[in-house]
Amino acid sequence: MVERTNRRDAIIEVASRLFLERGYAATSVRQIAEEVGVTEAALYYHFKAGKRELLEAVVQCNMPDLIGAVEACQRAETLHDFIVGFARGLAARAREHMNDKMRWLIAEFPNLNEEERALLRAKYLAFRDALRGQVRRFVSDEREAQFIASALLFVMFGYGQLMITLDMQSVIDFDTDDFVERLAQRFAC
Amino acid sequence: MVERTNRRDAIIEVASRLFLERGYAATSVRQIAEEVGVTEAALYYHFKAGKRELLEAVVQCNMPDLIGAVEACQRAETLHDFIVGFARGLAARAREHMNDKMRWLIAEFPNLNEEERALLRAKYLAFRDALRGQVRRFVSDEREAQFIASALLFVMFGYGQLMITLDMQSVIDFDTDDFVERLAQRFAC
């Protein structure tokens, strides 16, 4: 493992912010170096493989922490409470820019190499399995638990991308709490 | 309305393909002109406002035809059949690159101006209302119909972005037909 200097981390942080704001292709190495307060040459010392290596680093540190949202509601005693708690956990993570990270990963997906795509898929799978494991506590049938976990996942993801990322919430009168409550009732019956 | 020449349309077509493949920022005017088989100067004759005008044209012609998916299953006689038919309609549209278009719109969302964002929101609203109208045929309660329409929308969108756009289907054993069937049962009960 290569030693990580503070400067290297600072570069990744700035690159991460700019990539998420404007996209990989629209961000220049010069802009990143300027905002960090170093020259391009210094940046290329830290990232010998250039801009692509910067992308790799940013992809790594922007993998969304989905698992945490499941762990946050392990104590629920009914499926209904679990679903409501899960939605609450995701909402908290949305405030930590989880939606922006997902939007960005989707946006840059065509630019990712196979290794990075595999990492993203592994994260997704681990998340789905954790979710299914929790649902399994309340649903005895394996296939039914699988279905509920997938459905919850799709609903939450679709909500995040449509309402938050595409900012539909600013123009639509949508009662999220009521939606989550109805969803929980529907799946817990 | 300005007269549209064949050449202008050819340029939009190539620009559309390249923008969707590589993104707006990563595609150069030169590449587009080359693939169309004209010079940059000729391209700037057709698009006096330059690259940004190209984006506007491509955004316009890549607004997904969501409404069609609802209209395709207007004859369903139960909510269960409607949901299954609706999923089938979306699957057909996925083959017409509707998912790629949605992925691209999400990716370029930060680059869109207010007019273009408003257009996207209007499309979404019209789609949701059409969906709710159909659900209303089977569900008397207005708010419940609203909930079901939103839930279906989020599920389908989440499925499309995760399974198709992020290509999870290539690595996960997922039975879509079984999923849709369980979904229909769950919401039609």
Add this chain to the structure above:
DNA sequence: GTCTATAATACGATAGAC
């Protein structure tokens, strides 16, 4: 590790001939 300086190329955009 960070700098100055610079290479080599690509970019968006335009002028003017035909």
Add this chain to the structure above:
DNA sequence: GTCTATCGTATTATAGAC
């Protein structure tokens, strides 16, 4: 409408001094 030619700038990346 399409071309050639070109402008001014920005791009990724490197060489070599300190």
